Amino acid sequence: MPSSTAAGSSALDEALRKRIGRAMGVPVARMDGVSGGCIAQAFHVRLQDGRSVFAKWRADAPPGLFVEEARGLREIAETPGAPKVPEPLYADETLLVLEYLPPGQLDREGWAALGRALAAMHQRTAPRFGFHADNYIGATPQPNPWTEDGITFFAEHRLRHQLRLARDRGLLDGPLVRDLEALIARLPELLPSGEAPALVHGDLWSGNVYAGHGGLGCLVDPAAHYGLRETDLAMTKMFGRLPDAFYRGYEEAWPLPPGAETRVDLLNLYHQLNHLNLFGSAYLGGVVTTVRSYT
Structure with a gap:
């Protein structure tokens, strides 16, 4: 997924870290901001159990924005032979947590x-x-x-x-x-x-x-x-x-x-x-x- 930069240590960042930790059932070890999103803030998140996830957050998200994105991802994922999409792990009105897909190259x-x-x-x-x-x-x-x-x-x-x-x-x-x-x-x-x-x-x-x-x-x-x-x-x-x-x-x-x-x-x-x-x-x-x- 897109390249990341270290996130700040503001109270907002700390609150978001805790939300993601609660959603995943594991505390957050590190959270790096990811550039490129114009609809929501995005983060590469490392959990204390060693897993990495990708999180999208928007405080004023329109109703259902992330819940319906997760629904669409599941529809694609359930389709035989379809392209790989990130698995939705958690979705609510302001937060979406996805499987992290490590980057590579296509020949x-x-x-x-x-x-x-x-x-x-x-x-x-x-x-x-x-x-x-x-x-x-x-x-x-x-x-x-x-x-x-x-x-x-x-x-x-x-x-x-x-x-x-x-x-x-x-x-x-x-x-x-x-x-x-x-x-x-x-x-x-x-x-x-x-x-x-x-x-x-x-x-x-x-x-x-x-x-x-x-x-x-x-x-x-x-x-x-x-x-x-x-x-x-x-x-x-x-x-x-x-x-x-x-x-x-x-x-x-x-x-x-x-x-x-x-x-x-x-x-x-x-x-x-x-x-x-x-x-x-x-x-x-x-x-x-x-x-x-x-x-």
Whole structure:
């Protein structure tokens, strides 16, 4: 997992050490802060019995943030052939304790194996699209009501949900709202029909792909649900892309429908809108560019 730096000795740190110790039933020997998290503070924790765990803490966490992340991790972990994810050891409203995954490196075969494992995960299905509960994409609420049709699910509970949040916050003007609504109305002609619900990670940018010890490709920080499998592959290309061996491994295991590359930006519009809602107008240009490219 990410590199760590020694945590301070403030009263808050001491209280958190005690909370983690109570959760694990073993006192904390050392707690090091981990860089890179923008949703919660993260720590590499060494327990007095010699074990290491990974902890995430946020005092003002939205309701269910960590409990639902743990639920998603368990769903992935229970899927035959799926990528390795950290086992959730404890979750409450402000604290999540996970199995610690020692870092390593991925070679070409490791990336190909991760692609095949993601394809295996996507082959786990459900009667409908959605999930057992709503969860979060970053810190944004992500609704997951059970829905019969995947395109309807993506339209209503992904794009239109984010559109409404951005409109209500004054981040979208009237003409752009109309253009977005027009694009959403065209989704049945732009996305392949008949796709079965697939268990997806839901937030699969490169930062949530982790090289574990022994060359094992791992996934972290899911926003899991049963959705369109192409959404995971698309997001791996939103901030750069993963090595080609990863995509070859996936295609060898389960080829994507024709034209998948032309749908990448369309599917990533959900994440562009989410970044607009999370971080503000710096992400507006990407939304505008994507909308124009499909209208």
